[in-house]
Amino acid sequence: MVNRSLPPALAPDRPRVALVTNNPPPYRVPVFNAIGDHPEWDAHFIFSVAREPDRAWDFDPIRFKAHYLRERYVPSSDTYIHFNIDIWKLLRELKPDLVFLNGFNPTNALAYLYARTH
Numbered sequence: 131m132v133n134r135s136l137p138p139a140l141a142p143d144r145p146r147v148a149l150v151t152n153n154p155p156p157y158r159v160p161v162f163n164a165i166g167d168h169p170e171w172d173a174h175f176i177f178s179v180a181r182e183p184d185r186a187w188d189f190d191p192i193r194f195k196a197h198y199l200r201e202r203y204v205p206s207s208d209t210y211i212h213f214n215i216d217i218w219k220l221l222r223e224l225k226p227d228l229v230f231l232n233g234f235n236p237t238n239a240l241a242y243l244y245a246r247t248h
Contacts, residue, residue, distance in 0.1 A: 146172040148224055150241040151232035152212055153179050154196065156187045166194025174224055178212035178237050179203065197224075199237070212237040218244055 154162065154177055165173050176197045181187065183205075199214035213236040221229065221244045229245040231238045 144170055144172045145227040146174070146224065147228045147230065148174045148176055148221065148226035148241075149230040149232060150176045150217065150238055151178070152210070152235070152237075153177050153182050153185070154189065154192065155185075156189050159190045159192060163190070163193045174226065176217065176220060176241075178214050178235070179210075182210060211235050215240065217241050221245075221248075 149162075149165075154175070162175055165171065166175070174195045174197060176199065178199050179201045180198050197220055199220065200216050202214050203210040203212045205211075217237050217240050221241060225248075226245075229241055231241055
């Protein structure tokens with residue numbers, strides 16, 4: 131519950147949330163910015179890579195808290211399978227109250243296991 135006696139930006143009990151996904155595509159950056167700007171959440175966005183090797187996107191300015199994992203992936207036909215073992219360490223440092231997963235790859239499986247055990 132948010133303490134309404136303080137302005138939302140200063141509320142000490144804002145839930146910390148983490149969203150784990152492969153990369154920040156340009157069509158999601160405005161949504162991520164809006165979530166990051168929300169005063170009642172402490173939102174962190176965790177990416178397996180800064181940009182997929184087969185993408186050449188330009189981005190709107192990023193205002194949200196972005197964390198980029200050490201790039202580790204295996205190319206597989208028309209996609210990339212991400213396996214960033216440093217996700218566990220980052221989640222342990224962030225201590226999120228809630229973890230959102232977007233996709234299914236070994237990195238997301240590790241984040242799921244972290245969320246289930248913490």
